[in-house]
Amino acid sequence: MHAQTLSQPTLASHLRALFALVRKDWKQYWRYPLNAVSAMFHPLIWIAPIYFMGLAFSINGKAEGFAQFSGTTDFMSFILLGTVLENFINAVFWGMGYALKNDMDSGVMESNWLTPIPRLLILVGHSVTNLVVTMITSIGMLFFAGLIFGFHPTGNLWAAFAPVVPMMIGLYGFGFAFAAVVMLLRDANALVDMSSFLVQTFSGSTFPVNALPRFLLPVALALPLTYGLDAVRSRLIGTTTILPLPWEMVLLVVFMFVMLWVGMAAFRSLERRVRVLGTLGQH
Amino acid sequence: MSQLSVPSSLGRPGALGGLRATWAVIRREWTIFIRYPSWIISMFIWPIIFPLGYIFTARALSGVDGSGLATFQQNTGLTEYVGYMAVGTMIWMWQNIVLWQVGYALRNEQMRGTLESNWLSPTARFSYLFGASVPQLISVLMLMTVAGLEYALLFGVKFHGSLWLAALVMLAAVPSVYGLGFAFASVVITAKEANAFVFLARGIVMVFCGVTYPLAIQPQWMQDVAAWLPQTYVIHAMRSAALSTDGWAGIARDLGMLLLFGLFWLAAGYALFLWMERRARVTGAIGQY
Numbered sequence: 001m002h003a004q005t006l007s008q009p010t011l012a013s014h015l016r017a018l019f020a021l022v023r024k025d026w027k028q029y030w031r032y033p034l035n036a037v038s039a040m041f042h043p044l045i046w047i048a049p050i051y052f053m054g055l056a057f058s059i060n061g062k063a064e065g066f067a068q069f070s071g072t073t074d075f076m077s078f079i080l081l082g083t084v085l086e087n088f089i090n091a092v093f094w095g096m097g098y099a100l101k102n103d104m105d106s107g108v109m110e111s112n113w114l115t116p117i118p119r120l121l122i123l124v125g126h127s128v129t130n131l132v133v134t135m136i137t138s139i140g141m142l143f144f145a146g147l148i149f150g151f152h153p154t155g156n157l158w159a160a161f162a163p164v165v166p167m168m169i170g171l172y173g174f175g176f177a178f179a180a181v182v183m184l185l186r187d188a189n190a191l192v193d194m195s196s197f198l199v200q201t202f203s204g205s206t207f208p209v210n211a212l213p214r215f216l217l218p219v220a221l222a223l224p225l226t227y228g229l230d231a232v233r234s235r236l237i238g239t240t241t242i243l244p245l246p247w248e249m250v251l252l253v254v255f256m257f258v259m260l261w262v263g264m265a266a267f268r269s270l271e272r273r274v275r276v277l278g279t280l281g282q283h
Numbered sequence: 284m285s286q287l288s289v290p291s292s293l294g295r296p297g298a299l300g301g302l303r304a305t306w307a308v309i310r311r312e313w314t315i316f317i318r319y320p321s322w323i324i325s326m327f328i329w330p331i332i333f334p335l336g337y338i339f340t341a342r343a344l345s346g347v348d349g350s351g352l353a354t355f356q357q358n359t360g361l362t363e364y365v366g367y368m369a370v371g372t373m374i375w376m377w378q379n380i381v382l383w384q385v386g387y388a389l390r391n392e393q394m395r396g397t398l399e400s401n402w403l404s405p406t407a408r409f410s411y412l413f414g415a416s417v418p419q420l421i422s423v424l425m426l427m428t429v430a431g432l433e434y435a436l437l438f439g440v441k442f443h444g445s446l447w448l449a450a451l452v453m454l455a456a457v458p459s460v461y462g463l464g465f466a467f468a469s470v471v472i473t474a475k476e477a478n479a480f481v482f483l484a485r486g487i488v489m490v491f492c493g494v495t496y497p498l499a500i501q502p503q504w505m506q507d508v509a510a511w512l513p514q515t516y517v518i519h520a521m522r523s524a525a526l527s528t529d530g531w532a533g534i535a536r537d538l539g540m541l542l543l544f545g546l547f548w549l550a551a552g553y554a555l556f557l558w559m560e561r562r563a564r565v566t567g568a569i570g571q572y
Contacts, residue, residue: 045486049337049495049496055496056496057344058351059350065343065345066343068348075344207343211339212339
């Protein structure tokens, strides 16, 4: 009889590994339930000054100036949608890299790496709990923000998912590359903080990017997230888009394939480099 | 037999010994600060990128024809909205940095395992906290200067006010900003993991103190809360000193309030420190983390 060894993994064993990763992260997250409370209320602290700022610019309670750039005077729905999408972007974009950093700090990275599981699967596994938790906390955040500031989606929720799908899949590509950079640099907190802040700002999470000064507009247009945010807002709250909606969808799909390919190639190359250097267990 | 002079023992430290201890703490903290170049690089980058989101949102709210901006100017009395946001966010950053760095000064020593042994040395214990604040204040002054230059050069912000009055506002703000930091340090050393306190304190400043908007926009109950927060007066006075031509008249009342708040927070910070010190001796928990 030919026994199947651990070094000959199957699809079922991969799925079991994925499930184990998700369960571990899930248990770890809910061990500190205050984190979830913080994730719901913390964004409100950043949004509150924008709400009052919007009132300071409004004429008879309407953000007429904002409407000239975005096509809607409902600037709070615009910003709340941006915040929710940014939460999801952060969960995938930076979440995988942060999870690897946590593994390094808790000393389990090297042993996990020696298991016969595809390394990209480990990264994907780390993002699943993040995504589910982000969905729960974002719904809570939207609920409270809606009560305090008002949230008025008028479009079709399901239609708004269409641009989200290629955007999120494309983000996995970036997340793979970023996770590899974290493995190489080991402590990338300053880099992450600054770059995430810049990406968030230039993709237009709190303002329509056509309000940017002309010399900064190319930065926003080079980020695929800009088109994702733009398309979702257009479908849910009827804002005017930067490009015609079908073009934005095509761009998102192209970005999805390019980012996945680039991200996987970068991860494989940098991961090999880390193995050659033998720094996998260091942090 | 000639009488021998008795040297002052280590157990009876004098004022000079206290000063030397404080100087040693200042030197140590400064050495640690310049040991990490990424901290210095951050000092140049964060003042620029942090207010960007608010500045661009304000630009969008202004509208293509500037109609929103006209309303904002009516509400604030200032024409310079980039400078308005920049001053508010810089003061917020200052308080945030103090909460993390001064507030966690003793906690960091605790984590490094040096707090208990330092505590046993015959020095005034407050010098550990005070000494840690001095290099922090110097780095904040550098940050403010860099930020001012960056806003003037990159965003074309025109600081119509007086540099001396702005410096005076900073000086008047120091006791309340750092007094709060001292109080925080004692709470943190007692509560150990106190990130939530920092989030709460900086969140209150962000929401109530008019970081990006005039206070008159808020509902009355929020204005009443803001009146009890010293950062409200720091932000208002700094905007007036740096961006307007109102001169002394624009900041006199704020300075008075800041001095009162400063007295309160310094006293509260020191009292909390003494309480924490006594409690630590009773419970013996100073070395635990």
